[in-house]
Amino acid sequence: MSSLSPGTAPRVKIDFVSDVVCPWCAVGLNSLEQAIARLGDEVEIELHFQPFELNPQMAAEGENIDEHLAHKYGLGAQQLAQNREALRQRGAAVGFEFNARDRIYNTFDAHRLLHWAGVEGQAQERALKHALLKAYFTDGRDVSSHEALVAVAIEAGLDGERAKALLASDEYADAVREQEQFYQSQGIRAVPSVIINDRHLIQGGQPVEQFEAALRQIAGVPQAAG
Numbered sequence: 711m712s713s714l715s716p717g718t719a720p721r722v723k724i725d726f727v728s729d730v731v732c733p734w735c736a737v738g739l740n741s742l743e744q745a746i747a748r749l750g751d752e753v754e755i756e757l758h759f760q761p762f763e764l765n766p767q768m769a770a771e772g773e774n775i776d777e778h779l780a781h782k783y784g785l786g787a788q789q790l791a792q793n794r795e796a797l798r799q800r801g802a803a804v805g806f807e808f809n810a811r812d813r814i815y816n817t818f819d820a821h822r823l824l825h826w827a828g829v830e831g832q833a834q835e836r837a838l839k840h841a842l843l844k845a846y847f848t849d850g851r852d853v854s855s856h857e858a859l860v861a862v863a864i865e866a867g868l869d870g871e872r873a874k875a876l877l878a879s880d881e882y883a884d885a886v887r888e889q890e891q892f893y894q895s896q897g898i899r900a901v902p903s904v905i906i907n908d909r910h911l912i913q914g915g916q917p918v919e920q921f922e923a924a925l926r927q928i929a930g931v932p933q934a935a936g
Contacts, residue, residue: 719754720929727760727903730842733797737915738902740804745921753929761821762901770854772815807848815854825882841866
């Protein structure tokens with residue numbers, strides 16, 4: 711149990727830069743959140759989600775995922791299978807379920823929806839982020855489809871009619887592009903990128919222990935025993 715008095719815990723701001731079709735972002739988020747849970751009330755965490763598109767030029771209907779990965783990264787069938795198994799194991803270790811999926815999609819509208827959720831509040835944004843990752847990686851849903859996005863927003867506890875109206879417009883398009891350009895200007899080229907207090911960068915789906923140690927060091931609280 712922490713001996714800190716209310717209001718005395720150091721505050722740490724985290725910007726989680728990611729895409730909802732990035733598998734290591736799903737691993738990284740769950741790992742980060744488990745690290746945050748281990749800190750308990752020793753540190754006050756302010757978590758924000760920032761947009762990054764792996765494939766900003768991708769058509770809305772997306773592409774076959776194996777063909778896309780083979781073309782983009784030069785991966786063969788055996789490498790793809792090995793990568794999927796590694797991800798499945800890493801996901802399972804942090805409580806995230808990866809299932810087979812056939813396509814990868816454009817995610818710009820998903821990021822517009824996330825921006826709106828962030829305006830509604832940190833809890834709403836976090837709930838929608840998890841719902842979108844589950845929708846794509848676990849359930850194999852089309853996260854470029856407005857119908858699917860509205861359904862996911864409702865599942866996350868958000869107003870479905872408001873989500874539908876937003877997606878039918880260009881609302882938050884400029885705000886999302888501005889944030890994407892900002893992080894690109896800061897040198898972010900891969901995700902997940904975890905930026906702590908606007909100064910410290912951790913990249914990739916790191917283990918829980920690494921996130922916890924980094925957060926403790928930056929916040930100035932003792933490292934966990936053992």
